[in-house]
Amino acid sequence: MLASNSLSSPERALLAKVDSTVSYEEGMYKGDGEHYFKAGLSAIRCKSNISTLVESYRQIGQGYLEYPEVPGYGVSLTSPEWIRDQTRLARQLREVYFKARDWDPQQDVFGFVKK
Numbered sequence: 823m824l825a826s827n828s829l830s831s832p833e834r835a836l837l838a839k840v841d842s843t844v845s846y847e848e849g850m851y852k853g854d855g856e857h858y859f860k861a862g863l864s865a866i867r868c869k870s871n872i873s874t875l876v877e878s879y880r881q882i883g884q885g886y887l888e889y890p891e892v893p894g895y896g897v898s899l900t901s902p903e904w905i906r907d908q909t910r911l912a913r914q915l916r917e918v919y920f921k922a923r924d925w926d927p928q929q930d931v932f933g934f935v936k937k
Contacts, residue, residue, distance in 0.1 A: 868897065
């Protein structure tokens with residue numbers, strides 16, 4: 823991957839410093855190291871659009887910014903109120919658990935059951 827023409831010089835320098843050992847327990851790692859590192863680099867590349875994500879979050883309580891080179895992966899900001907509003911609209915779920923920052927200290931955890 824370090825020899826790839828798609829990498830900028832700063833990206834190549836960053837990857838050269840990173841330990842390429844990935845734990846099999848890492849949630850995003852699916853057995854493809856190149857995909858894993860591309861997702862990380864793509865996250866860094868999307869920083870220039872972060873204001874769009876934040877603005878959406880401020881306006882509606884939710885924002886999503888997909889990583890440019892890794893479809894299906896991205897950065898999400900979602901307020902607990904937005905989640906609750908969506909479940910009320912669905913009318914099929916009842917919240918039974920909530921804990922802020924319970925998973926990977928930046929992610930809230932909800933538990934729902936069918937009504």
